[in-house]
């Protein structure tokens with residue numbers, strides 16, 4: 185789980201696009217540092233990300249050209265985030281996931297317009313996870329079935345997409361890093377302090393959102409992801425969660441609902457929203473499987 | 480010359496009429512309607528087009544596009560296969576900055592944005608491309624806000640009107656919006672397009688029927704019902720009619736013409752033209768609150784407002800014209816009774832609006848009001864009112880980071896000099912004998928609320 189607050193990457197400031205937000209949000213940046221250190225040990229070929237800021241209402245879409253290069257300016261916080269990106273796409277794997285999902289009856293589409301601007305959620309999460317930008321990426325849009333139907337319908341679609349994703353990855357023989365680019369609770373403040381980094385103004389919007397976030401984090405730590413899936417409708421509604429975009433449900437399904445403990449690298453708030461950087465390590469997954477088989 | 484809004488319109492947001500009008504008869508008719516609307520804007524003598532865009536949602540207040548020449552190529556998140564939408568247009572930066580300032584004066588959080596590559600939204604790009612292909616007009620674009628409700632949207636429209644009047648220009652106002660916004664969730668052939676459901680279609684037609692009669696404010700007051708009936712909660716709820724009616728003075732005094740109504744992948748797209756007229760379509764069906772200043776604190780939960788003060792400052796890039804001025808509203812002082820903040824910081828000085836003797840929160844006047852509802856004079860307690868008045872001054876000053884000790888100049892307004900001056904002066908000296916600001920005392924006819932004393936204060940920090 186790799187949330188995408190632009191506040192963690194002040195893009196335009198240093199030319200090399202390294203994070204440089206002074207006196208703000210360190211705990212989340214440290215969380216990303218810890219996750220990066222773990223990922224440096226892992227060997228993977230491709231990043232597969234689902235971002236809630238590429239919002240599609242007509243099916244699920246996949247970036248379908250080998251490279252996208254442009255500038256991303258955050259539409260909400262343009263004062264904080266302006267980023268020159270150059271992102272390589274693993275079109276082969278994108279298409280494989282697309283085809284798997286399509287074969288399963290899902291409405292899907294490849295996005296092949298070279299002028300398309302990659303959404304800022306994808307860019308922030310990818311940059312914080314892999315600032316070298318040396319791994320190809322598969323970018324999946326967020327279908328807004330939650331808005332059109334219900335959280336339950338959204339979950340069913342996200343779960344179906346998750347299964348298609350894991351099948352396609354298996355068939356490809358590639359080692360993939362999955363990123364669900366979303367926060368947990370997602371109620372913003374509606375004012376910004378004069379200095380955006382004024383940490384005396386930064387905290388969770390309300391205690392009940394914090395309690396929801398902690399409950400979810402505890403469940404992830406205990407490997408109770410099937411249980412998370414079951415309470416997702418309540419959580420999404422009551423914590424106004426960004427899980428409404430489907431990324432959280434998708435990643436749990438693609439990982440086949442981990443029962444092993446997740447590593448919670450850190451938790452912090454960004455203009456009142458709750459964000460956690462959480463890792464489900466492949467090694468733990470392998471061990472869990474071994475234990476299950478009993479050999 | 481006072482500026483005015485000479486024409487209003489609603490237009491659809493999806494790119495089909497712009498990119499592939501030939502593929503579906505309805506999309507072609509919408510395209511023609513855009514062309515007709517463009518001609519009508521030219522005929523109206525408008526110099527600037529203002530766009531309120533529902534496809535530009537914001538979180539922190541409202542944003543105004545202030546890049547003098549936005550230029551980029553937009554691609555729709557869903558309909559990218561229809562083609563790219565390059566844009567290159569001129570922003571009316573004077574009007575935009577005036578609007579931003581008016582927003583702040585009316586208590587709204589507001590930001591001008593001037594960044595190369597800022598993503599102009601689909602609704603605005605479609606409108607600009609079809610209504611202004613040759614950059615004949617300048618453009619001003621404002622975002623919507625995901626949390627804003629009626630009062631805030633209405634105050635935004637009044638600030639817009641302030642700026643239009645100040646500009647001296649003739650202006651056309653466009654709302655880029657869908658009627659029903661439920662699209663098909665599957666890919667369809669162009670010839671299969673129709674309004675998603677009969678219910679959506681019936682509501683759309685009802686809305687258009689009212690608009691055709693010029694009953695804009697009636698429609699505005701149905702916004703919540705429209706939202707619950709035919710709007711998918713995408714990012715923002717249905718609020719453009721509040722804005723459009725607000726800039727037209729919240730009346731039904733309009734002439735309406737529906738230029739087209741067609742389906743866009745299931746959503747309801749209409750081009751409707753509204754021109755001001757003397758002849759009202761009739762009284763409004765309801766009369767909702769009419770906020771002049773946004774003083775609502777939507778932060779219902781504890782938050783950064785805890786310090787008891789909110790400040791709004793211009794934070795735009797390459798624009799420092801407002802750096803040193805900030806409107807200040809204290810949450811511990813009585814609510815303003817007009818379009819003004821409690822105080823404004825200018826350089827090293829803090830200018831306070833007139834402060835009266837109402838009790839914060841309850842608005843009660845200690846010792847009772849000086850006149851009743853019919854204007855009949857009542858006995859009142861000038862000592863109690865003076866104490867409250869000075870306490871209120873103190874609250875505003877402290878909220879803004881100043882204090883009573885830093886008051887430099889006071890203008891005193893009394894409604895009855897003969898009766899009240901001696902007592903007033905006695906209480907006054909209890910607070911200011913050591914501080915010694917300069918002072919001027921005036922007798923006046925009346926104050927806006929039934930109080931007997933008001934202070935106008937300038938302080939330092």
Ligand SMILES: [Fe+2]
Pocket residue numbers: 188236237305426
């Ligand atoms: Fe987000």
